[in-house]
Amino acid sequence: MSDRLLEVRNLTMQFGGVTALSEVNLHVSKGEIAALIGPNGAGKTTVFNVTTGYYTPSSGEVLLNNESIIGLKPHKIARKGLARTFQNVRLFGDMTTLENVMTGADSRNKVGLIGSMFGTAQSRRDEESSHLKAAELLNFMGISHRGGQLARNLPYGDQRRLEIARALALEPKVLLLDEPAAGFNPQEKVELGELIKKLRDAGFAVLLIEHDMSLVMKISDRVSVLDFGQKIAEGTPSEVQNNQRVIDAYLGVADHAS
């Protein structure tokens, strides 16, 4: 057994005749922050969508905790320990902040959907444990004062924090963060970096898509670079920064012959 909590092997994804991902290999281990970078349209979000089960890949393997998850329904994959946030915040806007997090926490409970209707002792215990866990996570993210507000009324930064809290409520092993720093000011980016490092130290495997290079280079243990659906480089932040193919891809050099 490897300690790779998430591993993507030879992943190819075609939409009609368009190849969005070609033979991509990635992995994230326990207690590691891996970053996935690349120009717009390189296929980064497609990696997330395949990994979470939203798309079935044309070929290749996705292993979560050394177990193939290809063909599993997305909600099963989520319950097996994969949680994500979104590039454009996607909260349940008409639910309160607390309820958003409880929705994530619910899938860890014993009582099923139908059982929850009947107010049995177990269902009340579950309801309480979802409530407690959600309150703790809001506290951890520093937004417990927002608990009773509707998610859509939260300021933008708190909405992003809420998304992370909701993802953590699933008790995931692997956390996929899709541009978590988008729209943050420099101070907020520093705080976010600290938070992500804290999550890593708590034992999560973090896979990060991010455009803010200073943040990526500061916190990542390993960086993978996608361009036109192919992985063109991988290594420590400093290795990747000095890689000629990466520099070409970002500067938009037409000739890839190097």
Added chain:
Amino acid sequence: MDFSIVVSEFASLFLDGIVVGAIYALVALGYTLVYGVLRLINFAHSEIFMLGTFACLGVTMLLGYTGYEEPIGIGLFLVTFILITVVAAVASGSAAMLLEVVAYRRLRRKGANRLSSLISAIGASFFLVELFRLLTDSKDWDFPRLLDKNSLFEVSSAYVTADKLVVLIGAFGLMFALDRIIQGTRLGRGIRAVSQDEKTAVLMGVDVDKVIAFTFLIGGVLAGVASAFYMLFYEATKFNVGFLLGISAFTAAVLGGIGNIRGALAGSFALGLIQQFSSAILGYNWRDVVTFLILVLVLLFKPTGLFGEAIQRARV
């Protein structure tokens, strides 16, 4: 037109409007809940109600009521009526779940557009109506009078009778229970999460197929209970009983804002009152004209209803 009746009979019309509205509300909730999770008008929902009325009738037949008995005592009535209600709720609830599997689930899995599902809904509705036309000989079926309907007490011009009290207490109790489920349980959060953003709900571990199935179950159970109240109040049914009642409940849901639960309740009571008062003024024959007029006017001028989202989104 006689407007003086509105004044002289105000309390009576008001009471009946609330009673009728309570029955509409239980049916309207089924439309609005299913619309919430699927963005689909379940046009076969009225037939789920119709099926419930015949389940009620079936129970009284099995118990040996012929319709010529003296009304039974309150204790025996309650036991009998609870049995009738439970059977109707089970029949309608399971029929609604079956309907989802047969008429909608495969289309949804294949990613068919909502128009296909809408056509499937109308097809399922026709199927059930015609099936029950055959099974029931196209006849009017009378429901035995179980309860003494003499007035218990009067409030102004309103005669408060036991059946109206049963409907009101039962319906309000059920609405309260539903509110508790939607606001304070895992299933309720699942239903709301799927209604607001299905794809995200899935990624938060919500089993959408189950949430949808149980939404149909809840809608069906409410329609089943509504059918028992309807039979107690109107004491007759027919294979096409669902059509006008369904249109009224649907209008109420649209009036309140489709997809909005509290809106469905408000719309139902509003429509019940409007129907009673307009019938008193214009004559009973105008009741359905008024209903359809409201439906058209809401769709034209206030498609979001009082609280909800535009019904037009359902057409995508």
